[in-house]
Amino acid sequence: MLTLYFSPGACSTASHIGIEETGAAYIEKPILLMNQEQKTESYLKINPRGKVPALQVGDRVITENTAILTYLARQFPKAQLLPTDPVLEAQCIGTMAWFSNIVHPSYQRYMRAERFAEGEAAQASVKALGKISFWSNLEEINALLAGKHWLIGEQYSVTDAYALVFYGWALRSELPIHELTHYSAWKNRMLERPAVKKILLNEKNIIVKN
């Protein structure tokens, strides 16, 4: 049996959508970041880094959205969540690695400057540069979607599920994301997918109200 550990509205929404898209049975275990549940002794036994998401597969655990989403797509090929062409598949994984290594940390610098610098002035500077960097990453996602239905190739993939996380974070931090027209049109296509709609409603995600 699969068990997904997630927190509503966190980056784990990507894996939550991904697992729902597979159609497989799974157990949902909310780990509420707002209550610091990621730091409890019992959760640290699942992921000693104290982060969500984590996917338990039998008695083994996979962490990192990129790895979880790649695993799910490969384990449930009928759901067609990654392209079969090896180059397109690698581009999907590469884009997810970029989300994890660059896009997510830019948002962290914007919203969690205290984790990167000490003192008000230094933190204000980290925050301001984080905001610029996050916005420029959103613009890059918008450009990737120009004239396209989905992010990579012709088909929907788990990479699309991951890209939705940043749309929600932009709304939450009141960035003018509606100005990014390709990203916004794609977000509406995402909402037409039953699995996406179900998980966003389940997590009470801000995207379903916008």
Ligand SMILES: N[C@@H](CCC(=O)N[C@@H](CS)C(=O)NCC(=O)O)C(=O)O
């Ligand atoms: N690169 C990781 C990032 C995981 C991560 O940072 N998760 C955040 C939520 S968005 C978290 O659990 N934060 C809790 C904390 O830092 O205490 C992934 O994609 O899975």
